[in-house]
Amino acid sequence: MMQYKFKDKKKCIDFSLGNLNLSLDVDKNIFLKELNFIKNINNELFSIKVENKLIPKNKYKIETVSKNTNVNFTFISIDFSQNFENDFFKGRISFVHKKKNIIDFIFQLSVRWHKDIPKKVLLKFPFLINLHKNKNFLKPGDIFDGKKRINKGVWNLHEYPPSIISSNLGNQCLGFEFYDQFPWQANYNLGMSEAISNENFEKLQTEVQLTRDLTDIILMKIYTSSSGREKIFSLWKENTRERYDLRKYHDVKNRWIKKNYLQHFMFAYGEEAFDYKKIEFKINQIIKEGKEFGGYDSILFWHQYPRLGLDESTQWQLYKYLPKNYKTIKKIVHICHTHNIKFFIPFKPWDIRSNESLDSHAKFLEKFIKETSIDGFFLDTMSSLPESFLKIQKKFPSFEFCSEGTPKEQRQIESLTSSWDQIGDIRRNFRVDVNSNFFRFLFPEHPLNLVSRWSVGSDKDALIKRAAFNGMGMVIWQDIFGSWLPFSAQQKKKIKSLKNILSKYHKSFFGDNSIPLIPTLSKKIICNTFSDSSSTQKIYSIYNFGSNRINGRILKLPSAINKFKQIFGKNGDIKIEKKRNNFYLLANLEANEVILVSIKFNI
Amino acid sequence: MKSFESKKIFIESNEYTYRVEHLTLEGTCSIDHGPRNVKIKNLLVDKYPVTNQQYSFFLKKTGYKPRDSQRFLDHKPNKKIFNLPVVFVSQNDAIAYAKWAGGRLPTDEEWQYIAAGPKYLDWPWGDKFNPSLCNHDGHKLVSVKANIKGSSWCGCVDMAGNCWEWTAGIHDDGNHQFALLRGGSYFYAHDHWHIGGGARKNNYHWKLQILNEGMNRAATLGFRCVYDAI
Numbered sequence: 001m002m003q004y005k006f007k008d009k010k011k012c013i014d015f016s017l018g019n020l021n022l023s024l025d026v027d028k029n030i031f032l033k034e035l036n037f038i039k040n041i042n043n044e045l046f047s048i049k050v051e052n053k054l055i056p057k058n059k060y061k062i063e064t065v066s067k068n069t070n071v072n073f074t075f076i077s078i079d080f081s082q083n084f085e086n087d088f089f090k091g092r093i094s095f096v097h098k099k100k101n102i103i104d105f106i107f108q109l110s111v112r113w114h115k116d117i118p119k120k121v122l123l124k125f126p127f128l129i130n131l132h133k134n135k136n137f138l139k140p141g142d143i144f145d146g147k148k149r150i151n152k153g154v155w156n157l158h159e160y161p162p163s164i165i166s167s168n169l170g171n172q173c174l175g176f177e178f179y180d181q182f183p184w185q186a187n188y189n190l191g192m193s194e195a196i197s198n199e200n201f202e203k204l205q206t207e208v209q210l211t212r213d214l215t216d217i218i219l220m221k222i223y224t225s226s227s228g229r230e231k232i233f234s235l236w237k238e239n240t241r242e243r244y245d246l247r248k249y250h251d252v253k254n255r256w257i258k259k260n261y262l263q264h265f266m267f268a269y270g271e272e273a274f275d276y277k278k279i280e281f282k283i284n285q286i287i288k289e290g291k292e293f294g295g296y297d298s299i300l301f302w303h304q305y306p307r308l309g310l311d312e313s314t315q316w317q318l319y320k321y322l323p324k325n326y327k328t329i330k331k332i333v334h335i336c337h338t339h340n341i342k343f344f345i346p347f348k349p350w351d352i353r354s355n356e357s358l359d360s361h362a363k364f365l366e367k368f369i370k371e372t373s374i375d376g377f378f379l380d381t382m383s384s385l386p387e388s389f390l391k392i393q394k395k396f397p398s399f400e401f402c403s404e405g406t407p408k409e410q411r412q413i414e415s416l417t418s419s420w421d422q423i424g425d426i427r428r429n430f431r432v433d434v435n436s437n438f439f440r441f442l443f444p445e446h447p448l449n450l451v452s453r454w455s456v457g458s459d460k461d462a463l464i465k466r467a468a469f470n471g472m473g474m475v476i477w478q479d480i481f482g483s484w485l486p487f488s489a490q491q492k493k494k495i496k497s498l499k500n501i502l503s504k505y506h507k508s509f510f511g512d513n514s515i516p517l518i519p520t521l522s523k524k525i526i527c528n529t530f531s532d533s534s535s536t537q538k539i540y541s542i543y544n545f546g547s548n549r550i551n552g553r554i555l556k557l558p559s560a561i562n563k564f565k566q567i568f569g570k571n572g573d574i575k576i577e578k579k580r581n582n583f584y585l586l587a588n589l590e591a592n593e594v595i596l597v598s599i600k601f602n603i
Numbered sequence: 604m605k606s607f608e609s610k611k612i613f614i615e616s617n618e619y620t621y622r623v624e625h626l627t628l629e630g631t632c633s634i635d636h637g638p639r640n641v642k643i644k645n646l647l648v649d650k651y652p653v654t655n656q657q658y659s660f661f662l663k664k665t666g667y668k669p670r671d672s673q674r675f676l677d678h679k680p681n682k683k684i685f686n687l688p689v690v691f692v693s694q695n696d697a698i699a700y701a702k703w704a705g706g707r708l709p710t711d712e713e714w715q716y717i718a719a720g721p722k723y724l725d726w727p728w729g730d731k732f733n734p735s736l737c738n739h740d741g742h743k744l745v746s747v748k749a750n751i752k753g754s755s756w757c758g759c760v761d762m763a764g765n766c767w768e769w770t771a772g773i774h775d776d777g778n779h780q781f782a783l784l785r786g787g788s789y790f791y792a793h794d795h796w797h798i799g800g801g802a803r804k805n806n807y808h809w810k811l812q813i814l815n816e817g818m819n820r821a822a823t824l825g826f827r828c829v830y831d832a833i
Contacts, residue, residue, distance in 0.1 A: 271777075276813070279816075306629065306796075308796070309799075310824065321815075321817035322814075322815065348796070481629040481630030482630025483631050
């Protein structure tokens with residue numbers, strides 16, 4: 001390790017790590033002057049308040065600047081100290097480069113309190129506030145719509161996508177991620193991720209608990225790209241996925257779940273599912289009606305809720321009370337299997353009794369699988385797969401589990417290999433928006449079925465558009481526990497079209513190279529792209545979220561075109577234009593419409 | 604009066620305002636919950652829910668056998684539990700008994716009037732909940748005579764707690780068939796996703812979605828009869 005020496009009287013430190021170029025002024029506090037293409041920043045990296053008193057800049061003393069350059073690892077760190085009203089602070093700012101185009105920024109702080117009595121410490125990060133104010137700054141999931149930044153991305157997992165700053169031309173980009181966020185309030189990184197997504201980030205003051213030893217306060221990854229925002233997403237995706245064990249997704253025995261595009265929710269207590277005169281379930285009728293949607297890939301049978309709790313009967317006993325006991329289910333499963341439809345039953349985790357364990361439920365499930373040949377277990381409100389159920393998969397390798405909520409944390413994502421993407425809340429005037437689900441792109445191997453149980457009318461239309469925009473399947477749920485909310489004939493037709501497209505272009509839709517919210521040439525257009533790195537074919541899902549028709553160039557394409565075709569949505573009159581070796585996609589797109597376009601590139 | 608015969612109470616014809624508070628977790632209960640004025644005709648009503656003894660006598664006398672006997676009298680009534688309300692009976696089983704006894708099941712509106720009376724009481728005994736006056740969260744059924752102090756204004760016992768009671772009719776919203784249950788029961792499941800158990804207020808009913816008879820019978824579900832009086 002060598003000591004870094006100040007080169008001039010102004011005490012400036014300029015250095016490059018990977019593709020990151022920084023200029024710091026360390027004369028009084030530590031000021032960030034420049035960061036790649038972002039010039040004239042001139043903001044403190046941090047400021048500290050102790051019991052609401054700001055430590056003055058002239059109190060900071062730079063102790064050492066350290067650097068190490070190695071083939072695989074480079075870092076530079078700046079140690080500083082300050083003595084403030086008998087409390088002695090020490091801190092370190094480090095930049096670490098190990099992976100290409102990714103730099104870790106680490107901010108650490110310690111304190112020796114006067115008489116060992118801790119005080120309230122608040123931190124501010126003026127340089128981040130400045131970046132947040134930059135006109136080219138995009139919060140996670142945001143896009144520009146010409147006038148302002150608007151949110152068009154969603155995710156519901158504990159990995160937060162990076163914020164991004166682009167150069168004016170859009171090619172140079174920096175991504176900022178506060179990574180490894182445990183869902184717990186004392187994790188400062190989680191707080192930063194949440195705060196930077198909010199409008200009032202500039203007011204953020206982070207309270208920290210300091211010790212005598214350096215405590216990690218901020219761990220920020222800076223992603224660098226010279227080829228646009230897509231590269232930032234790809235870097236984040238690659239870096240995030242690296243620590244996940246996703247082997248379970250590649251088990252050939254479970255491959256069927258990836259083609260579970262349409263799941264029918266079969267609510268037992270209604271005309272749709274039950275013949276009150278014949279006292280039997282209308283499974284053949286359900287399968288027949290399913291063809292209007294393009295054919296169900298699976299059926300989820302549902303009869304325990306809202307019936308559990310009338311007496312002490314358990315969720316498993318309620319199957320015995322169906323006509324002819326388990327035989328009803330066995331017969332329905334058999335009919336489904338002859339139509340190549342998989343069959344799920346649900347679990348009710350909230351019904352576990354004090355004398356029951358998950359192991360005992362696993363035993364019931366095992367018995368049930370043997371007696372009825374069901375294919376899957378729907379975990380209802382659970383978002384993780386307990387060990388007891390994992391053992392079932394070892395005995396029945398093709399057996400699948402699916403949860404109501406998308407898994408949020410690493411272990412859950414690794415073990416629970418399919419779920420719903422459930423949105424909506426009837427109590428809050430929920431409006432279905434067409435936006436990008438980042439989980440879908442981060443883990444394309446995890447099948448999601450979109451559902452918004454209470455949505456009707458135009459919201460059902462929007463739901464279909466949202467499914468198409470994210471290239472995902474749906475749950476066909478029309479009987480919501482006794483409220484009949486059917487799809488219209490037109491909506492069924494659209495779903496049928498979507499299912500056929502998902503099936504036909506499966507490899508692209510669920511490929512490893514899909515990217516959400518790529519830049520477009522129109523301020524009211526958002527676009528996702530789906531592709532597999534082994535193929536030259538890409539699917540573009542394009543949404544005109546404005547209130548006017550858009551006619552003209554909407555996308556700049558990466559290379560020369562071999563073939564192109566609109567495969568979903570109202571006729572967008574798509575064309576390809578070549579100008580000075582650049583290729584553009586042109587469309588005539590109605591307001592509030594989603595189209596899918598397949599393009600085969602030469603390379 | 605023989606022990607298997609029911610004690611009946613006379614209810615004089617009256618008009619009252621029916622109002623049920625029933626917000627389901629999910630799945631609308633699509634009937635008019637009021638407030639609306641309803642006319643109650645002169646009635647006789649069973650003082651107690653129909654007991655195991657009464658129902659056993661009915662079986663003995665009529666040889667009644669349900670078309671679908673799944674879970675029918677699954678608790679196996681015997682002399683030791685003769686004073687407990689009969690349960691594991693479907694609405695059809697209850698109607699069969701009521702017809703034999705010369706009566707019928709009370710309508711949802713009648714049931715509420717029998718429980719709440721012209722003073723619109725919240726609970727059979729008054730406006731304040733008192734769990735010691737009913738079998739609420741009691742873990743098992745008790746004798747129909749165990750909670751005499753919790754009688755309603757007209758003297759009917761067990762209008763709250765002990766066992767749910769069938770009311771008359773199958774409601775059809777065009778896509779679903781359901782019946783309305785009254786009074787709540789001794790059983791009080793632990794989670795909010797379960798049916799809200801325990802004793803229930805006079806102005807509450809629960810929507811039981813109808814399926815096959817095995818599903819329509821339960822360990823907490825009994826009935827009482829009313830008889831049209833001139």
